[in-house]
Amino acid sequence: MANIPIVELKNVSKTYSTAAGDFPALRNVNLTVNSCEFLGVVGKSGAGKSTLLNMINGVDELTNGEVFVNSNGSRISVHNLSEDEKALWRGKTMGVVYQSFQLLPMLTLIENITLPMDLAENFKPRESRERAMELLHLVEIDEHADKLPAFISGGQQQRVAIARALANDPEILVADEPTGSLDSVTADHIFDVFSRLVDERGKTIIMVTHDMSLKSRFTRCLTLVDGELQDEVKVDAKPKRSRKQ
Numbered sequence: 620m621a622n623i624p625i626v627e628l629k630n631v632s633k634t635y636s637t638a639a640g641d642f643p644a645l646r647n648v649n650l651t652v653n654s655c656e657f658l659g660v661v662g663k664s665g666a667g668k669s670t671l672l673n674m675i676n677g678v679d680e681l682t683n684g685e686v687f688v689n690s691n692g693s694r695i696s697v698h699n700l701s702e703d704e705k706a707l708w709r710g711k712t713m714g715v716v717y718q719s720f721q722l723l724p725m726l727t728l729i730e731n732i733t734l735p736m737d738l739a740e741n742f743k744p745r746e747s748r749e750r751a752m753e754l755l756h757l758v759e760i761d762e763h764a765d766k767l768p769a770f771i772s773g774g775q776q777q778r779v780a781i782a783r784a785l786a787n788d789p790e791i792l793v794a795d796e797p798t799g800s801l802d803s804v805t806a807d808h809i810f811d812v813f814s815r816l817v818d819e820r821g822k823t824i825i826m827v828t829h830d831m832s833l834k835s836r837f838t839r840c841l842t843l844v845d846g847e848l849q850d851e852v853k854v855d856a857k858p859k860r861s862r863k864q
């Protein structure tokens with residue numbers, strides 16, 4: 620599956636119209652993400668990271684350019700889908716993980732995961748429950764399945780949010796600062812969960828973060844500065860040992 624383009628952005632620009640005038644949040648972004656990549660995009664606050672993800676998952680309209688996603692055997696021009704088509708397509712194709720977890724507080728953990736399955740009608744109700752338990756097991760939180768989100772920690776809630784993102788078995792996950800609200804040890808564990816999903820489950824992950832210290836841990840990492848994607852600098856993440864004795 621390596622080196623198969625799964626997400627392609629061609630000359631993507633996004634300009635927000637505000638009372639103070641037009642604001643270019645993304646400028647001419649070209650990007651190809653291959654299947655099974657764990658791509659990191661780092662940049663300061665306001666660089667356009669969330670906007671970039673919203674262009675990829677079709678949550679927001681681009682101003683110029685094209686976004687293609689090749690998944691489930693078809694090539695979709697995301698920018699040409701209607702709002703209804705986009706919502707349906709996103710539910711099947713892309714799991715989304717946010718900084719603030721965004722679990723539904725009145726639903727138990729397992730119900731948070733069965734809900735997107737039931738909405739997509741991909742699985743029968745009993746199947747969706749079994750599948751939700753498997754996903755909770757995958758992220759090592761199954762023992763808390765019947766608790767409400769308020770009764771578990773932030774790191775645990777993020778595990779549940781990742782399981783929810785996987786509910787309809789999307790090939791692609793996009794994650795917006797998923798470790799941003801977590802202490803560094805917990806953040807590390809969440810990072811490991813993502814890495815395993817790439818290595819063991821063949822997922823493609825696009826994660827944006829302002830945390831530059833994560834740079835070397837992605838399979839590839841790009842930098843966004845004021846809405847522009849910087850040219851890639853090839854760095855050997857694991858420097859060879861010196862030959863000197």
Ligand SMILES: Nc1ncnc2c1ncn2[C@@H]1O[C@H](COP(=O)(O)OP(=O)(O)O)[C@@H](O)[C@H]1O
Pocket residue numbers: 635636637642644662663664665666667668669670671
């Ligand atoms: N809906 C909006 N309307 C106007 N400006 C926006 C809107 N969303 C984001 N912006 C502006 O676009 C820039 C990029 O925002 P964002 O993509 O959220 O950056 P990041 O996620 O890197 O912090 C920021 O300057 C932000 O203020």
Ligand SMILES: [Mg+2]
Pocket residue numbers: 668669670795
């Ligand atoms: Mg953001």
